[in-house]
Each structure stands twice: as C-alpha cells, then as structure tokens.
Amino acid sequence: xxxxxxxxxxxDETAAALVTADGRIxxxxxxxxxxxxxxxGGVVPxxxxxxxxxxxxxxxxxxxxxxxxxxxxxxxxxATAGPGLIxxxxxxxxxxxxxxxxxxxxxxxxxxxxxxxLSPRLADPTLQFPYLLLLxxxxxxxxxxxxxxxxxxxLATTIDDAAGEAFDKTAKLLRLGIPGGPKVEALAREGHxxxxxxxxxxxxxxxxxxxxxxxxxxxxxxxxxxxxSQADIAAxxxxxxxxxxxxxxxxxxxxxxxxxxxxxxxxxxANGAVRGAxxxxxxxxxxxxVAPPLWLCTDNAAMIGWAGAERFSAGLIDDLAFPARxxxxxxxxxxxxxxxxxxx
Numbered sequence: 180x181x182x183x184x185x186x187x188x189x190x191d192e193t194a195a196a197l198v199t200a201d202g203r204i205x206x207x208x209x210x211x212x213x214x215x216x217x218x219x220g221g222v223v224p225x226x227x228x229x230x231x232x233x234x235x236x237x238x239x240x241x242x243x244x245x246x247x248x249x250x251x252x253x254x255x256x257x258a259t260a261g262p263g264l265i266x267x268x269x270x271x272x273x274x275x276x277x278x279x280x281x282x283x284x285x286x287x288x289x290x291x292x293x294x295x296x297l298s299p300r301l302a303d304p305t306l307q308f309p310y311l312l313l314l315x316x317x318x319x320x321x322x323x324x325x326x327x328x329x330x331x332x333x334l335a336t337t338i339d340d341a342a343g344e345a346f347d348k349t350a351k352l353l354r355l356g357i358p359g360g361p362k363v364e365a366l367a368r369e370g371h372x373x374x375x376x377x378x379x380x381x382x383x384x385x386x387x388x389x390x391x392x393x394x395x396x397x398x399x400x401x402x403x404x405x406x407x408s409q410a411d412i413a414a415x416x417x418x419x420x421x422x423x424x425x426x427x428x429x430x431x432x433x434x435x436x437x438x439x440x441x442x443x444x445x446x447x448x449a450n451g452a453v454r455g456a457x458x459x460x461x462x463x464x465x466x467x468x469v470a471p472p473l474w475l476c477t478d479n480a481a482m483i484g485w486a487g488a489e490r491f492s493a494g495l496i497d498d499l500a501f502p503a504r505x506x507x508x509x510x511x512x513x514x515x516x517x518x519x520x521x522x523x
Contacts, residue, residue, distance in 0.1 A: 181491065182248070183255045184278070185484025186235065188271030189263025189291045190317070191222045192477070193234040195242040197253070198484030200492060202304050206245035207481050210234040213357060220351055228266030235274055242480075250282050257487020260288035260497075261504030262318070268503045276499050287487040288497040292509050294482035295444040296325055301485040302471040310469070311438040313428050313457065316445030317343035317360075320389045322431045323509060324438070328489040333510035334431045338518030339392035342420050343447045348395050349416050352402045353409050363413050364450050370414030375407050377419045382426050387434075388516055389427055394419055421456045428457065432464055440467040449476040 181200035187193070191212040197205040212230045216222050243249060258275025261268050272288065279286040295314055300306045311334075312323045320341040324332040340348070343360060350359025355366065377397050380390035398416050401407055407415075432441070441461040447453055454470050461468035475482060490496075 181254045181488065182252060183257050183484040183487045183491065184239070184242075184253045185289075185480040185482075185487055186239070186256070186258040186271045186275050187291075187294070187478055187480040187483045188231040188235060188267045189259045189261070190267060190478060191216060191227050192479070193231045193238060194478070194480035195235065195238040196480035196484045197242055197246045197248065198301075198481055198488060200488045202301055202485065204481050205248075206242040207479065208238040208242045208245070209479060210238060217357060221347070221357065222264070224264045224266055227264055228270060231267045231270040235270060239274075250278065253282070253284060255287055255487055255491050256284050257287040257289050257484050257490075259291045259294065259483055260501055261291065261507040263291055263505065265503060265505040268505070272501070272503045280499060285491065285496045286499060286501070287490050287495065288501040289483050289486045289490070290507050290509060291483075292319060292507070293328070294486045296323060296331070296509065297328065297486045297489050298444050298471045298475050298482035299442045299469045300489070301482065302475055303469050306442070306469050307439045309436070309438055310440045310442045311428075311431060311435055313424065313441075313443045314445050315342050315424065315443065315447040315453070317341065317347060319445065320391070321509075322387070322428060324435055325442070328486070328493045329495055331509040333508070333513035334435060335387040335389060335427060336513075336516055337389040337391065338516050339390050340395060342389070342391055342424065343445070345391040345395045345416075345420060346447065349398050349413070352399055353413060360447060360450065363417060364452070366410050366413040367417040367452070368414075370408065370410030370412070372414045372418035374411035375401050375415035377401070377415050379419055379422050379426070382423060387427065387430060389423065390518070391420070391423070394423075417450070417452055421452050424453060425456050425460055429460060438466070440469050442469045444471060444476065446477050449473045
C-alpha cells in the first residue's frame with residue numbers, strides 16, 4: 180500500500196501527516212500559531228514563516244514516530260506548493276524537496292485548494308467524480324465542477340472578499356479576536372439572525388459570482404451606529420453569508436451538469452449554519468451532501484497527503500524544480516472576472 184507523507188505550511192498552521200492510498204490516516208501532527216499572531220489581530224507573514232521553520236521538522240519526526248515508521252517506509256512526498264503566504268509555502272515545499280531528494284522518493288507538489296477540494300473523498304470514500312464543490316475559506320470562495328485530480332471547471336468565484344475574510348473582518352470589528360470565524364459563530368448563537376438589516380450582495384442576480392465586501396462595510400456601519408448588540412450583528416451577518424452561499428450554489432446547480440453530490444470544503448465549511456443550509460439545499464435537490472469532519476475543513480496535512488495520493492495514482496508527479504506559487508488557480512482557463520479576480 181502506497182504511503183504518502185503530506186506537508187502543509189501555506190498560512191499559519193504547520194502540519195505533517197502520513198496517509199495511505201486507500202484513505203487511512205496513519206498519523207497527523209499540527210502546530211498552530213494563534214498566540215504568536217494574536218497581538219497583531221491577524222497573521223503576520225514573516226512571523227508565520229519563521230514559525231514554520233521551527234515547527235516542521237519536529238512535526239515530521241513526531242508523525243513518523245506515531246506511525247512507527249521511518250522515511251524509508253514512505254513512498255511519496257506531497258507538499259503544499261501554493262497558493263498562500265509565499266514564505267510559509269517555501270518552507271514546506273523546500274523541506275519536501277529535500278526529503279524527496281535525500282530519500283530518492285517522488286515529489287508531488289500540491290495545490291492547497293486541491294487539498295481542500297479532494298478532502299471530502301478522504302472523509303467519504305464512496306464520493307465519486309464529478310461533484311459540485313463549494314470551496315469556501317479565508318482566502319477563497321468558489322464553485323467548482325470537480326472532475327478528477329487536476330481537472331476542475333470553475334463556475335464562480337468572489338469578485339472581492341471571500342466569505343472567510345468577511346468572517347475575520349467582522350470578528351475584528353466586534354473585537355472578538357482570532358480565529359475570527361469560530362468566534363463569530365459562537366456569538367451568533369446568542370443573537371437574532373434578522374435583527375440587523377444587512378445586504379445580500381448579488382443575491383438573485385444572473386451573475387454567477389460572490390461578493391462580500393459590501394456586507395463587510397455594512398457590518399462596520401452597524402457596529403459604529405451602536406443600535407444593535409454584538410450578538411445580533413454576528414447572527415445577522417452570519418445569516419447574510421449563509422443566504423448568499425445558498426443562493427449562488429443553487430444557481431450553479433441550476434446550470435451545471437447534474438453532479439454526483441453537493442460538496443462543501445474549506446475553513447468556512449466548519450460553520451454549522453453553513454453546513455446545515457447546504458445540507459437542506461442538497462436534500463431539496465435530491466442530491467447527497469458531503470462535508471469533511473470539522474478538523475479536515477481547516478488547514479491540515481492529511482488533506483495534502485490525500486491530494487498527493489490522488490495525484491500520484493493519476494500519474495501526476497513533479498520534479499524538484501517546481502516553484503512555490505503565491506497564486507495558483509485550480510482552473511487556469513477560467514474567464515477572468517470583474518473585481519479582484521486574482522483569487523480565482
């Protein structure tokens with residue numbers, strides 16, 4: 180059985196995992212950087228990169244020890260090569276290259292977004308291609324037709340902020356600290372989702388894409404007004420995001436070739452309100468709904484190892500000259516969109 184060592188270092192989580200080609204997670208080690216970034220209210224790239232340097236080698240050693248293995252037992256090295264904070268991406272990719280070269284193992288350079296996109300198949304081995312994926316995270320918000328490893332058709336993306344960015348910025352406006360998404364979700368449980376009149380950008384329009392910048396600005400005005408409690412703002416904001424995600428996903432289902440399932444992945448997929456609303460949409464459309472367990476939604480190395488396994492099985496192997504990439508779209512042929520676009 181092929182064994183893959185996965186390495187993740189694209190943002191503020193350092194992780195190493197050992198995954199088999201049949202979907203067993205033999206070991207997973209992760210180090211967070213929340214305390215290091217907390218004083219700054221967000222991730223500082225230089226601090227993140229230095230933390231990856233310090234943490235990655237001990238995590239790899241610990242993961243191998245947990246699985247009672249050595250590097251010689253590993254068949255493939257899979258490392259995140261982008262997109263992400265370029266300093267952190269370089270730490271993981273260079274480490275992966277060094278291990279592959281020293282041990283004579285093949286290297287698979289993994290797109291972090293593909294790690295998220297394929298992680299539902301690690302959680303649910305019955306999930307078959309092609310499926311419709313809502314990839315919703317701190318930096319990305321996309322709808323993708325997932326046909327197989329390395330084969331994606333982007334149906335929609337954000338023209339400005341991603342949903343996860345909007346959660347983080349709302350948390351900052353409400354002085355909740357980091358990580359923003361879970362803190363907003365927790366506070367939202369105490370509030371009324373219809374208390375604050377917030378916009379739903381692009382809701383009901385023919386344009387397929389997402390937009391959350393206007394919603395973020397509306398939250399800022401609501402906070403500054405002092406007319407509503409923090410809990411009501413959080414609940415109303417979360418409901419606005421849910422409404423936009425469901426509306427855009429329903430539109431994609433109307434226009435896309437019928438998929439095998441509706442799938443959600445990425446950090447925001449850990450949000451209970453988002454999962455519940457998408458599950459209801461899938462049920463309404465008579466489609467299976469697949470979402471990874473919460474820990475697989477946030478950044479981790481198991482999904483990188485699994486993406487490496489899927490790509491390796493498809494014959495997709497990379498050489499040691501593969502570059503680290505701060506931007507790396509899953510569908511390079513997708514039409515450019517108005518607005519930010521670079522998050523495609």
